[in-house]
Amino acid sequence: MRIPARFFAASALAGALSACMATPMEAGVSAPVQEAAAAPEDDAEAQIADIVSRMSLERKVAQLIQPQINSFTAEDMERYRFGSYLNGGNGGPYGDEFAPASEWLRLADEMYDASVKPLPGGEPAIPVIWGTDAVHGHTNVVGATIFPHNIALGATGDADLVRRIGYATAIEIEVTGIDWNFSPTVAVARDDRWGRTYESYSEDPELVAELGAALVEGLQGKRGSEDYLGDGRVIATAKHFFGDGGTDNGIDQGEVTGDIDELMAIHAVPYPAAIDAGVEAIMASFNSINGRKMHGNEALLTDVLRGEMGFDGLVVGDWNGHGQVAGCTVTDCPQSLMAGLDIYMVPDDWKGLMDNLIAQVKDGTIPMERIDEAVTRVLRVKQRAGLLGPDTKRPSERGVAGRYDLLASPEHRALAREAVAASQVILRNDGVLPLRPGANVLVAGNAADNIGIASGGWTLEWQGMTESNDTLFPNATSIWEGLEEAVVASGGSATLSADGSFDERPDVAIVVFGERPYAEFAGDQKDLGFRDEEGLNLLRSFAEAEIPTVAVFLSGRPMWMNREMNQANAFVASWLPGSEGAGIADVLTGAVPATGKLSFSWPNDCIGEPLNQAEGALFPVGYGLATGETSPMPTLGESCSLLDQTDTAVLFAQGRLADGAYAVTTSITGSARGPVMLDQFRGAPEGTGIAVRGFDRNAQEDAREIRMAAGSLLGIGTEEQDSRAYRLIYEVPQRPTGTVTLGFAQMGDAGAMIDITQQMAHAAEKGWREMIITEACAGDLTGRGLAFLSEADFTFRIAEVTRVEAAEGTECSF
Numbered sequence: 001m002r003i004p005a006r007f008f009a010a011s012a013l014a015g016a017l018s019a020c021m022a023t024p025m026e027a028g029v030s031a032p033v034q035e036a037a038a039a040p041e042d043d044a045e046a047q048i049a050d051i052v053s054r055m056s057l058e059r060k061v062a063q064l065i066q067p068q069i070n071s072f073t074a075e076d077m078e079r080y081r082f083g084s085y086l087n088g089g090n091g092g093p094y095g096d097e098f099a100p101a102s103e104w105l106r107l108a109d110e111m112y113d114a115s116v117k118p119l120p121g122g123e124p125a126i127p128v129i130w131g132t133d134a135v136h137g138h139t140n141v142v143g144a145t146i147f148p149h150n151i152a153l154g155a156t157g158d159a160d161l162v163r164r165i166g167y168a169t170a171i172e173i174e175v176t177g178i179d180w181n182f183s184p185t186v187a188v189a190r191d192d193r194w195g196r197t198y199e200s201y202s203e204d205p206e207l208v209a210e211l212g213a214a215l216v217e218g219l220q221g222k223r224g225s226e227d228y229l230g231d232g233r234v235i236a237t238a239k240h241f242f243g244d245g246g247t248d249n250g251i252d253q254g255e256v257t258g259d260i261d262e263l264m265a266i267h268a269v270p271y272p273a274a275i276d277a278g279v280e281a282i283m284a285s286f287n288s289i290n291g292r293k294m295h296g297n298e299a300l301l302t303d304v305l306r307g308e309m310g311f312d313g314l315v316v317g318d319w320n321g322h323g324q325v326a327g328c329t330v331t332d333c334p335q336s337l338m339a340g341l342d343i344y345m346v347p348d349d350w351k352g353l354m355d356n357l358i359a360q361v362k363d364g365t366i367p368m369e370r371i372d373e374a375v376t377r378v379l380r381v382k383q384r385a386g387l388l389g390p391d392t393k394r395p396s397e398r399g400v401a402g403r404y405d406l407l408a409s410p411e412h413r414a415l416a417r418e419a420v421a422a423s424q425v426i427l428r429n430d431g432v433l434p435l436r437p438g439a440n441v442l443v444a445g446n447a448a449d450n451i452g453i454a455s456g457g458w459t460l461e462w463q464g465m466t467e468s469n470d471t472l473f474p475n476a477t478s479i480w481e482g483l484e485e486a487v488v489a490s491g492g493s494a495t496l497s498a499d500g501s502f503d504e505r506p507d508v509a510i511v512v513f514g515e516r517p518y519a520e521f522a523g524d525q526k527d528l529g530f531r532d533e534e535g536l537n538l539l540r541s542f543a544e545a546e547i548p549t550v551a552v553f554l555s556g557r558p559m560w561m562n563r564e565m566n567q568a569n570a571f572v573a574s575w576l577p578g579s580e581g582a583g584i585a586d587v588l589t590g591a592v593p594a595t596g597k598l599s600f601s602w603p604n605d606c607i608g609e610p611l612n613q614a615e616g617a618l619f620p621v622g623y624g625l626a627t628g629e630t631s632p633m634p635t636l637g638e639s640c641s642l643l644d645q646t647d648t649a650v651l652f653a654q655g656r657l658a659d660g661a662y663a664v665t666t667s668i669t670g671s672a673r674g675p676v677m678l679d680q681f682r683g684a685p686e687g688t689g690i691a692v693r694g695f696d697r698n699a700q701e702d703a704r705e706i707r708m709a710a711g712s713l714l715g716i717g718t719e720e721q722d723s724r725a726y727r728l729i730y731e732v733p734q735r736p737t738g739t740v741t742l743g744f745a746q747m748g749d750a751g752a753m754i755d756i757t758q759q760m761a762h763a764a765e766k767g768w769r770e771m772i773i774t775e776a777c778a779g780d781l782t783g784r785g786l787a788f789l790s791e792a793d794f795t796f797r798i799a800e801v802t803r804v805e806a807a808e809g810t811e812c813s814f
């Protein structure tokens with residue numbers, strides 16, 4: 001086969017590898033507990049000004065720094081006194097993403113205690129706040145209620161429902177001691193190829209504005225009321241300001257272009273509404289507008305947001321977004337602060353950024369007034385959240401903290417079920433719906449009994465889960481379970497048969513299928529074609545057998561479904577419902593009236609060009625059948641030339657190495673042999689120290705297990721001169737016992753080498769995960785393959801390797 005010889009030079013890699021083997025790991029140290037004492041003041045602004053006047057430059061800057069929980073210790077907190085911190089989508093307390101709720105609360109207390117330890121010289125010690133992405137319920141935490149994603153809430157059109165969801169979410173957040181939610185996303189998604197379309201309520205700015213404001217009120221309480229930011233309420237964030245939903249071709253973090261007034265008339269509309277509702281934080285967006293990144297855009301972050309819109313809360317950056325500003329790096333970016341950013345979200349490189357900011361104030365690059373202004377805004381939000389008062393409590397002593405029974409309480413689950421039912425949009429129905437009581441129902445499709453798939457991205461992990469088990473989802477009802485209960489209660493019988501086979505002919509088959517979870521840029525698509533034909537094939541086989549079908553489509557966006565619709569007797573857009581699958585049965589059986597209406601135009605072709613109007617749509621915004629209502633069932637056009645194009649971006653999937661992709665192996669220590677091409681990515685070429693075997697992930701041998709002996713190397717790449725990022729779905733069964741290095745090799749050149757031992761240790765025993773390798777850690781990837789090198793015996797598994805688009809500046813993640 002092709003490539004191997006020019007892939008790398010073993011000696012160059014060996015040299016680089018030995019240089020990488022001595023990286024030490026950091027250890028965490030915790031600080032003792034102590035209480036805060038802040039001065040009471042009547043006049044909030046005067047109190048804040050007084051505090052600011054008594055702070056050192058170092059402590060002021062620290063208020064503007066937001067690291068993520070796995071990159072600092074309580075000792076760091078005590079020493080530097082960060083103003084806030086976050087858990088990223090892949091971060092959990094003490095390195096455990098699936099930690100029990102009590103561990104989240106323990107970490108909150110530990111960090112709070114460290115933040116308020118008395119400082120010498122009477123300098124004020126200011127309580128830290130913790131921010132999280134509870135974007136559809138408090139879904140980073142195992143056992144919390146998983147509400148439907150925003151696109152589904154948009155289909156309910158019900159602001160009061162969204163307000164109640166905000167309140168329930170805030171309660172669950174407070175249970176775990178967290179203060180601040182990075183939600184609502186008030187993006188107005190205008191190009192459904194964007195991977196964050198599901199985080200958007202609608203393509204209609206007015207609906208986004210209404211529902212975004214409602215979520216803010218639910219999370220924070222009503223401004224001016226007694227319980228504003230009181231018990232069971234948390235700080236909200238409207239994000240991402242602005243233009244996130246308007247990038248060219250729907251590319252995440254990309255370019256927004258056009259007349260600024262016209263852009264504002266769509267993408268800025270939700271912000272005044274959120275500000276009126278009292279939103280205390282606004283997150284800057286990754287995208288640029290007409291060539292200027294929002295994190296460095298003074299005209300918009302300051303003149304428009306502060307000046308025209310009158311926002312007086314804090315502006316937080318997005319994950320290293322400042323590093324994407326022209327002339328900036330992640331650790332050096334006075335430009336963002338000067339443009340109007342108040343808090344830098346700097347997950348890992350906080351130390352370097354903090355040092356530089358301090359130096360830049362000292363050398364006059366940043367005026368002290370700007371620092372004071374930013375700190376004032378941060379303190380103002382803390383003051384309103386009741387954290388600067390004399391009786392500020394530890395997280396575990398506040399409101400509902402520690403009330404673990406409130407996570408997925410019966411009330412919250414009932415609310416989520418109500419939301420699921422209200423969001424079902426029946427697009428076609430020849431009369432098969434509602435299901436006839438007493439019917440014999442077959443439920444098919446791999447997604448039918450899978451909470452992970454029904455929940456989508458931002459569920460336990462950043463990219464979501466494809467598996468479903470009671471350990472990860474202890475408080476959930478799958479779509480199948482909900483259907484079974486309802487059908488049996490109606491006197492019928494229900495059978496789950498993922499592959500659609502049956503002994504007894506059913507009266508009706510329900511086929512549950514859809515998109516696999518994704519988040520952010522990993523969900524970007526080039527078109528709206530749906531290539532997974534599992535659902536289509538099931539629908540076809542039932543049609544052939546003349547068994548009526550109901551298609552239940554799980555997705556984060558409208559997609560081209562003409563082929564599936566032609567086969568089905570009813571078609572329901574179910575979005576990403578989350579933990580309460582019974583809400584779907586409520587609508588299919590007619591127990592709850594169908595009221596869901598599209599908040600996005602549904603396409604009639606697979607191209608995926610922006611479609612934000614009735615003209616050219618298969619179904620316009622506002623469309624949705626009522627219970628019992630039938631629709632004409634014309635045969636829809638099925639031609640889509642895009643579907644026939646082979647996707648060269650896939651290197652390895654379903655156990656197969658794609659044409660043009662290669663996997664090579666060699667031993668780089670001892671008598672180097674090879675590189676040897678791994679035929680179809682299996683086998684154990686002699687002397688190379690690597691053994692590859694088939695491994696079952698979701699289906700038989702749809703993945704590979706790779707056992708690397710000490711000093712061996714595995715390369716994976718493609719012959720294409722592709723420059724895109726790599727995306728791997730991988731699993732690490734056990735922690736590595738020696739250094740693991742990742743190289744980006746080509747033509748005898750090892751390329752950049754990074755030590756990924758810690759990341760592999762972190763991934764160990766966590767199940768399947770996603771790895772994104774971009775230029776940020778790899779340098780230019782054009783024509784470069786990935787090379788895994790291991791110092792000691794190391795085993796890992798790979799299910800998919802693809803090349804994906806990633807906007808400039810996108811971080812590598814594991």
Ligand code: BGC
Pocket residue numbers: 086087088089133182239318319520
């Ligand atoms: C996302 C934000 C999120 C942040 C923290 C970013 O990548 O764009 O929406 O709040 O990460 O997880």
Ligand code: BGC
Pocket residue numbers: 087088089090091319462811813814
């Ligand atoms: C984090 C997310 C974050 C993303 C940014 C991930 O590793 O877990 O929270 O949004 O990186 O690219």
